[in-house]
Amino acid sequence: GDRDGNPFVTSDITMDVADELRMTLMKCYYHDVKGLQHKLTFKEAEEILKDLRDKLYSTMFNPAKSISYEEIINPLYAVRELVVNSYHNLYLKDLDNFIGKVNIFRIHFATLDIRQDHSIHKKVVEAVLKKEGIISESLDELGKDELIKILLHENLRVDARNFKGEIIKDTIRNISQLKTIQSKNGEEGCNRYIVSNSEDLFSVLFVYGLFRWCGWEDQNIPFDIIPLFETMKGMKSSELTIQELFDLPEYRSHIFQRNDKQTIMLGFSDGTKNGGYLKANWSIFKTKEKLTAICKKNSIKAIFFDGRGGPPARGGGKSHRFYAAQSQFIANHEIQLTIQGQTITSKYGTEEQFIHNCEQLLTAGLSRNFMGKENIISAEGRQLLDELASISFEKYNELKEHKMFMPYLENKSALTYYDKANIGSRPGKRGTKKKLELTDLRAISFVGSWSQLKQNVPGYFGVGTAIQALIKKGKLEELKKMFREISFFKALILNSMMSLFKCCFELTTYIREDEKYKDFWNILYEEYKLSKEMVLLISDFSMLMEEELISRESIKIREKIVLPLLVIQQYGLQKINQNTRNKRTYEKIVTRSLYGNINASRNSV
Structure with a gap:
């Protein structure tokens, strides 16, 4: 249904998906009814289930045919009444399990x-x-x-x-x-x-x-x-x-x-x-x-x-x-x-994972009501956050307006290869303009490109400058107190730490020798170093992600595994910029490298 996120989605595709969801569900229902027929073999129930099975079969392959929720659930309740009143609850658990499925998925399976x-x-x-x-x-x-x-x-x-x-x-x-x-x-x-x-x-x-x-x-x-x-x-x-x-x-x-x-x-x-x-x-x-x-x-x-x-x-x-x-x-x-x-x-693929992650969301909603003062941001705290946001925005905006901002992304990152990867839900930009403009650029490819460069600019740029500016005003202790006491601010800084920890500027140090882009690369690197120093200072941590050692090690292992592929990608980009004879081959290498890098990083786009 998302034609903004995926330019290949049309009205025909939306209808086809809705039909496919329904018909797939009817096939599942059909097999469940068939299973019940083998168990509930007494005449009254058998006739009801046979009639229901025939109706389901007629809707399984023909998108023009459909069946209402009532036409499915009412016969099942009729069979349930028979089982309870006349057959000592025989296979009632199986029947109730199927009724539960019908009440959850009804006739739509999933909402578009x-x-x-x-x-x-x-x-x-x-x-x-x-x-x-x-x-x-x-x-x-x-x-x-x-x-x-x-x-x-x-x-x-x-x-x-x-x-x-x-x-x-x-x-x-x-x-x-x-x-x-x-x-x-x-x-x-x-x-x-x-x-x-x-x-x-x-x-x-x-x-x-x-x-x-x-x-x-x-x-x-x-x-x-x-x-x-x-x-x-x-x-x-x-x-x-x-x-x-x-x-x-x-x-x-x-x-x-x-x-x-x-x-x-x-x-x-x-x-x-x-x-x-x-x-x-x-x-x-x-x-x-x-x-x-x-x-x-x-x-x-x-x-x-x-x-x-x-x-x-x-x-x-x-x-x-x-x-x-x-x-x-x-x-x-x-x-x-x-x-x-x-x-x-990885989050919802098994019953155990599904339960764990849903419990996390549920308890997050509940815990907010029990956190008391921890979730109340004082007027002073809000003023500090306003200042931090304003200063960091100025720094970030200055970067966006740098004449090398878009050329750097176009020529030194895999940005333009998201379109070549031909993944509909990962388009490079909105619209069909030939010239690449930041306003048309999709956030997925924008953030993903910085991630592939191992520079993760959108996840921290301006944070270091903003914190440093307030420290110069004598606000270090207030910032430390905010980190300890305001859970929202702490969540922001910890997430920014994750972005910083995933950086690897060593991957692109060769750009230091590039006359055209070296100054821009240095701007990024200096803000990275400053942000790292500042978040460690206000958190009193000795290293990034100090409170999340398991996640830290998980990231460390994945980043180590993916590094060779990123090196290959950077090598390919360099060769493409040199207009080498095998340019098309190198373009394919860069495009193919996207898949592995995105999946290995788990949350890179």
Whole structure:
């Protein structure tokens, strides 16, 4: 469902995936019913189970055919009543186990989330209003109130076949077909629409309007429209955005239909790319507090869905530590987070791993309520965090604006090879521009490239400078106290330590001799050394990750294993930059090296 994260996802693929999920589930149900038939052989039950098995079989291979949840569960309850009343609970445990599966997976198996970028919805709305003659060229022709009125009240009907431009047609097709997906897989099959790069109330209203125009009734849009605030600008305006939405009676009515819950996503990945490590994480923390207060004021339950990646630079690190450190002013009715693809198996692949990691998240949510003063950040502490965030952002922003920033990534890292790896969920950038720009760059490839260089810049850059600046103001003891007493600050520093520990500047010391890039490399190296020195100073640690020796050794072993592959990658990049005769061969080597490096590092992208 994520067409923003994977440019190869189309409306056809979304429908195919929904059908495949349902049909695969029916095959599983079919085999379970068959197993029960072999055990429950008395006539009354046999007839009910045979009828159910035949219905399931007809839906296993034909996407046009479906079966309702009630058509599956009601016969099973009928058989259960027979078993309890007439056959001494024979094989009741097996039957209850199957009923439990049906109640969990129903007819959808897994829920699909739809995700698309705000800019795409803007293009689609513009195309629709242009076709209807409401505007001649641009949405800028309309005032804010006028556009809101059109999106909430104008009764239009759109058909994808009447539009040009594949992305516009596909977006309309997709929203129109969501009704079909829900009719086949139930509402649980697909009920959330995430809007990437949300910046104002139109990020949500464009989607709301498109649902209306694609045939959904105003009072029956069974979808949570979820704004994803992932830039500094988006987070800054999020408070106003959410309040403006709640002030609209039509949207408030929609929220009432959704059980008075508003799900909000905050993007750690793009936030860090945009604002640097400290600024992004502290901004997200404060944004959550503000949004919680707004939702509470409007009698709405705030649900935060965290777009967290693998490494600390994308919101990763220790999930338990992160959620246990949230303040009492942040809603914690539910914990929703994204899981990095290559760690799903290692975290949830077995029953024991699944239980352990779910317990970690559950206890993190509970422990926050028992931490008392540890999770309360004083006014002085908040002021210090504001200063740290501001100084680190200035340092990081200075780096971003350096004339060698993008050329360094393009020529000295594996950045441009993410596209060549042809992994749809790991695109190099948004859009099709030939020139590589930071704004279009996907956080996955951005953070991953620094990780492949073993420089991990987004996970610490600016931290050392910020801490040093406050120490020069005589704030060392306050910083040490914050590390000891404020669990959120400690979590930030410990995660940054992980990024620093994974650095290996020795891998790229040859760049010191490169006339073009040596100064830029030295900027990175100096900040790395300073950050390492400063985090050790305020933590009173003698080495990085001193409190996490098992994780430290695990990282050490993996980094040692992957180092030869990284050396090969750097050698390949050097040869490519020299325009050697075997350039294509070296490009293949660099591309292939990505796979091993990403998987070995576990949380590198």
